[in-house]
Each structure stands twice: as C-alpha cells, then as structure tokens.
Amino acid sequence: MPLQQTQVINVLKTTFIPGLKKLLLSVGTLQKIDVREDEVLISLMIPEIPEGDVNTLKDTITKRLKDIGAKKVGLTVSFKTEQKIKDIIAIASGKGGVGKSTVSTNIAIALAKSGKKVGVLDADIHGPNLPIMFGIHEKPFVNENKRIIPIERYGVKVISLGFLVESPSTPIIWRGPLVTKAIEQLYNDVEWGELDYLLIDLPPETGDAALTVMQSLPLKYGIIVTTPQDVSVADASKALKMFKKMNIPVLGVIENMSYFICPKCSEKTEIFGHGGGERMSLENEVPFLGKIPLETKVRESGDNGMPTVASSEETETKHIFIDVAKKIIKNTQKD
Numbered sequence: 046m047p048l049q050q051t052q053v054i055n056v057l058k059t060t061f062i063p064g065l066k067k068l069l070l071s072v073g074t075l076q077k078i079d080v081r082e083d084e085v086l087i088s089l090m091i092p093e094i095p096e097g098d099v100n101t102l103k104d105t106i107t108k109r110l111k112d113i114g115a116k117k118v119g120l121t122v123s124f125k126t127e128q129k130i131k132d133i134i135a136i137a138s139g140k141g142g143v144g145k146s147t148v149s150t151n152i153a154i155a156l157a158k159s160g161k162k163v164g165v166l167d168a169d170i171h172g173p174n175l176p177i178m179f180g181i182h183e184k185p186f187v188n189e190n191k192r193i194i195p196i197e198r199y200g201v202k203v204i205s206l207g208f209l210v211e212s213p214s215t216p217i218i219w220r221g222p223l224v225t226k227a228i229e230q231l232y233n234d235v236e237w238g239e240l241d242y243l244l245i246d247l248p249p250e251t252g253d254a255a256l257t258v259m260q261s262l263p264l265k266y267g268i269i270v271t272t273p274q275d276v277s278v279a280d281a282s283k284a285l286k287m288f289k290k291m292n293i294p295v296l297g298v299i300e301n302m303s304y305f306i307c308p309k310c311s312e313k314t315e316i317f318g319h320g321g322g323e324r325m326s327l328e329n330e331v332p333f334l335g336k337i338p339l340e341t342k343v344r345e346s347g348d349n350g351m352p353t354v355a356s357s358e359e360t361e362t363k364h365i366f367i368d369v370a371k372k373i374i375k376n377t378q379k380d
C-alpha cells in the first residue's frame with residue numbers, strides 16, 4: 046500500500062527536536078509536504094539549533110519514515126528567525142475616530158527620527174488605515190522562506206492587516222479565530238529584524254484583536270489615546286482597565302484633538318472640552334504624555350500619506366509629537 050500523508054504527519058508529530066526537548070510541530074512549522082507513492086518531500090521551519098542537532102533531526106526523521114515504507118526522503122530544514130524586538134507597545138482608545146492611527150503613525154516616525162529602530166503593526170480589523178497614512182500603495186514582498194518583508198517608509202517598518210486583503214476599501218468580516226491567526230501571522234511571519242519599538246495600532250474596541258495582541262504577543266506596554274470629552278475618556282478608561290487587568294503597564298495617556306487654533310485669528314478653541322486626558326491620567330496614576338491640537342494639516346497630511354512629523358515644515362504640532370516620543374523613550378528606559 047502506498048504511504049499515506051497522515052502516516053508521515055504522525056511521524057513528524059511524534060518526533061522531538063534534539064537539544065530543545067520539544068516536539069517538532071509544537072515549536073516548528075511544516076511548510077511543505079508532498080507524499081507520492083513511496084517518495085516523501087518535506088520542508089520544515091524550526092527554531093535555530095546547532096548544525097549537529099539539525100543532522101540528528103534529519104537522520105531521525107528519515108529513518109522513521111523509511112521504517113514505515115518510504116524509499117526516498119527529501120528533507121529541508123530552515124530556521125525561524127527569532128524576533129529581536131525590545132518593546133512592543135499597543136496603542137488603544139476604546140472609542141473610534143479619536144486619532145489612534147494618526148498618533149501611532151506620527152509617533153513611530155518621531156521615534157525613528159530620534160534614532161530608534163521602529164516598526165508599526167496595523168491590527169485594525171475593520172479599517173486598516175496605516176497604508177494610506179504612510180502613503181503605501183504596494184503589497185509587501187514575501188521571500189523564499191515565506192517570510193513577509195515589511196515596507197519601510199520614513200524610517201519605519203510598516204505591516205498592516207490591509208496588506209492581507211484585496212483592496213483596502215473592501216469591507217472585511219473577520220471571525221474571532223481568523224483575527225487571532227491574522228494578527229499572530231503579522232507578528233511571527235514578518236521579518237521585523239532588530240527593533241527598539243514595535244507599535245501596534247489597535248482597532249477601536251476591546252474585542253478579539255485587542256485580546257489577541259494582549260494574550261498572544263509579548264506586549265510590554267500600552268498607550269491610551271483619548272479626546273478631552275467625557276464620552277471618549279469613559280471609553281478610554283475601559284481600555285486602560287483592560288491593560289491593567291492583563292498586568293500590562295500603561296506608558297501614558299495622549300490627549301488628541303485637545304484644542305483648535307484658528308489659522309486666521311490664532312484664537313484657541315477647546316472644541317471637545319478641557320482636561321479629560323489629564324484627569325484620566327491623574328485618576329489612574331499613569332503619566333500624561335501630551336496634548337495634540339486639532340489641526341487641518343494633521344488631517345490632510347494623514348490623507349496624503351505624508352504625516353506631519355515626516356513633512357519638512359516645522360510646525361508646533363510636529364514638535365509636540367517629537368516631545369511625546371522623547372517621553373516614551375525616557376519612560377521605557379527606566380527598567
């Protein structure tokens with residue numbers, strides 16, 4: 046009887062990786078399997094182990110497959126590159142439209158301008174906006190090891206759930222397990238390289254995506270974005286409590302759309318009220334990171350793919366973002 050694929054998988058499932066004392070498929074992935082009559086072709090990706098152990102692993106698998114009837118075994122083993130990311134920071138708000146993506150984009154660029162190695166992961170399942178804000182119109186390249194190469198703009202490595210769909214304007218209906226799988230894939234299968242910071246732009250609710258980021262990724266900190274008004278603060282407080290519940294320290298609160306300065310008469314108007322962000326940080330004993338004004342140019346520059354911090358114009362808002370980034374660097378170097 047010809048060899049069956051399930052028999053081959055059973056062999057792989059019950060093989061241990063030498064040195065690691067872990068089952069092969071619990072830490073490694075089966076990338077390709079092709080069983081034809083008594084010929085088997087397998088391609089595996091595993092955590093890095095010494096060359097001698099790779100040879101032992103190959104010999105073990107080949108022998109076990111021959112024992113069940115394989116005549117010819119072709120086996121390739123490649124290494125999963127370990128992510129070398131120092132701090133993963135999730136940006137959350139609770140309420141939609143308060144400017145998480147705008148803030149994530151500008152802060153990522155400000156951190157990169159300060160000499161840090163930075164990536165952003167757009168985990169917004171409903172409306173992944175980061176490609177637009179960063180002015181990215183292409184899809185990332187996938188290399189021969191099936192690793193996704195992030196697209197670099199303004200010194201920041203960008204990956205978005207939007208890259209997984211046909212067109213950014215196509216509505217996406219994600220079921221829970223799919224959300225989890227997609228986010229894990231965007232973290233694990235991306236060649237992030239060495240990073241000081243990976244910012245994760247969360248969707249505006251405390252649902253599956255936020256839970257996956259908090260439970261499955263080695264998240265180090267959270268940042269809360271709110272507008273000054275009470276309803277936004279109330280929703281942002283829920284996000285803040287979620288971080289606390291999961292024992293993830295909150296780096297601070299950023300108040301966005303804090304005030305509007307009339308471009309004609311320079312009068313300052315607090316359209317969304319006053320002081321919500323500062324109140325929230327005081328009540329929850331987390332740092333207050335800064336107030337970003339509501340500014341037509343911030344909106345325009347986001348739509349045009351040339352964020353405020355990346356533009357050559359020296360505006361006050363640009364410097365506020367840079368100051369927030371400096372506080373983030375200072376507060377993450379404490380421990």
Ligand SMILES: Nc1ncnc2c1ncn2[C@@H]1O[C@H](COP(=O)(O)OP(=O)(O)OP(=O)(O)O)[C@@H](O)[C@H]1O
Pocket residue numbers: 138140141142143144145146147148169172174247248249301302337338339340341342343344345347348
């Ligand atoms: N400080 C600001 N000044 C002017 N416009 C802003 C500012 N912050 C955000 N916006 C604009 O408000 C809109 C919503 O912002 P953004 O998409 O960043 O919010 P979000 O919280 O990520 O939204 P969502 O909840 O949909 O993910 C965008 O059009 C953006 O350009």
Ligand SMILES: [Mg+2]
Pocket residue numbers: 145146147169172174246247
């Ligand atoms: Mg957003």
